[in-house]
Amino acid sequence: MSSRWKRSPAPPSPSPSATGVLIAGPALLLDRVPAAVTLTQLLLGCALTAYTVRQRDRLAVRLAEVREIARITQEAVVRPLSRSFAGTHVSTRYHCAVHGSALGGDLYDVAVTPFGLRVLVGDVRGHGLETVRLTAETVAGFRELAHTAPDLAAVATGLDERLAPELGAEDFVTALLAEFAPGEVRLVNCGHPAPLRAGQRVELLEPGVPTPPLGMGPDPRQYRVRLQPGDRLLLYTDGLTEARSPDGTFFPFLTEAAHALRDPLPDEALDTLYARLLAHTGAAPVDDLALVLCQPTEAAVPAPPTAGRVL
Template sequence: MGAMDTGTTVQLFPLVLLLLIVPLVACVWLNARATAAVSCATAALAMTTGIGHGVLSHGDFLVRLGGLLLGSAISVYAAHRRTTLEAALGAAREVARITQRVILRPISRNLAGTHVCTRYHSAAPESSIGGDLYDVAVTPYGLRVLVGDVRGHDLTALRLTAETLTAFRELAYTTPDLPKLATALDGRLTPELGPEDFVTAVLAEFVPGEVRLVNCGHPAPLRSGRRVELLEPLAPTTPLGLHPEPRLQRALLQPGDRLLLYTDGLTETRAPDGTPLPLLPVAARALSEPLPEEVLAHLCSSAHAHAGSHPVDDLALVLCQPTEAAVRVPMVT
């Protein structure tokens, strides 16, 4: 082999291993079959180049070709593992979304003298599972409603959502007042929460003529009557899981008035330029709709319109309206 051939050979051997970049990149984006096809084409190119330069049987070339083939095989396996894990994760998330829809069952009915209508808006299908939650219970103490938001996303948030709803369904029927109910919920949830986990929550209890509230770090409910106003808590307290000191708040609520409970997906909606959703004007327009379902649909569409191309976060809405047929629920001691 002449001097020129020797120089070409010296340059050729490193290039064979550089071809390994091709299947390595392919395994990141393609499935196993496509990665295998790319690997075969890369190996064929290397062998054709070796034949063309008369070095196919050269020891150093064969060592590098073997490294290329081994790396290609590893790339195919890596592509297979990646696509398998992605499929499993996608299936798990789909099951979680279905489970979440079952847990957050839609409601539109009269319950103990109050019409309750709910709506849950999930963020884009490819996004994470959220932790927004709501539930209602007709108890010996009146109709009770829970709206909350678990910190975090994905399966951990879904598990804590289920834990919160289970605790509420068990304790709402046996705990005589809302501050004690909030304290009991905190005691039940704290052992289940991680060091950075918590649950914001607002509890509402409806009796003729008024609503009783306990707010644990959650956005303030909106009441519409003669005007639309926020029912801010008397004193701020921490979310569930952070040992709140709940205080009872009472507000008038007559037939024809409405109470809107919601999660921070509404208050944190931002326009593309960062402008927050003007909550009170938007809520006032929505609450003027005649039907509860139209109120909630108006709120969701307003949030989408304000956000523009930005995704709207998960959002839970619960609209409560006393009816003319309200009957006092006997208190049980």
């Protein structure tokens, strides 16, 4: 989560073998311990070792079940995608920085609506279970509003009204909304990193007027961007732009994105971008990361004029 918008591990438990040694170890001193005591300690050590093994196996089964539930939950909230929707191909990648967790504060979703394909990318401030709950709530709100709100500004306003009662005094959600139409994409940006258009040149599509995130009283404004045949639109979270190398150097986002997005296959382009990010950081990202690459697949026909600035 960007700093622009702001309002000890437990000690390892002993292994089964260690438990047995601790209990039965004194029994090795056969010349100093009575035989009855030695036998009792050996039996007790064996019993505790067997119990520990059973408990470990039960915990392993339970952990596997929890991980499977987490995987299913992630796919329900942030579904992995690589397919065409209403004339636009969408590919996604998602990485959660929390070890052992499948879902974090970054989010995305798509909806084919009467108004065209609509896409959401967002970032909930914070980490932990409360953040996961707000992530799910944001996606659920988008899925409901995307099919009924007449424009993206109304979607953003509806999301803000829905989330505001759930957010704490220092909580917020950055959000970028996109709506694809023939020859253009319409955008509403509430405090989120600007999308990147890659075609004859690579450029960030900044809004004319910055709007604060959801939960901070945004006044959403829609703007339009023309898309030429072959243009791609990369939506992402700040886990990409704020990643650093071990010496503190920021990931050269524009340069690396321009290189990766030359790949003609969308999935390969995202894989290349993520691989170059890992090469820069030298390790898995320390922040959540969501990537959504959109490419219109139908011939571009200029859309009729609509409200909003045109780029």
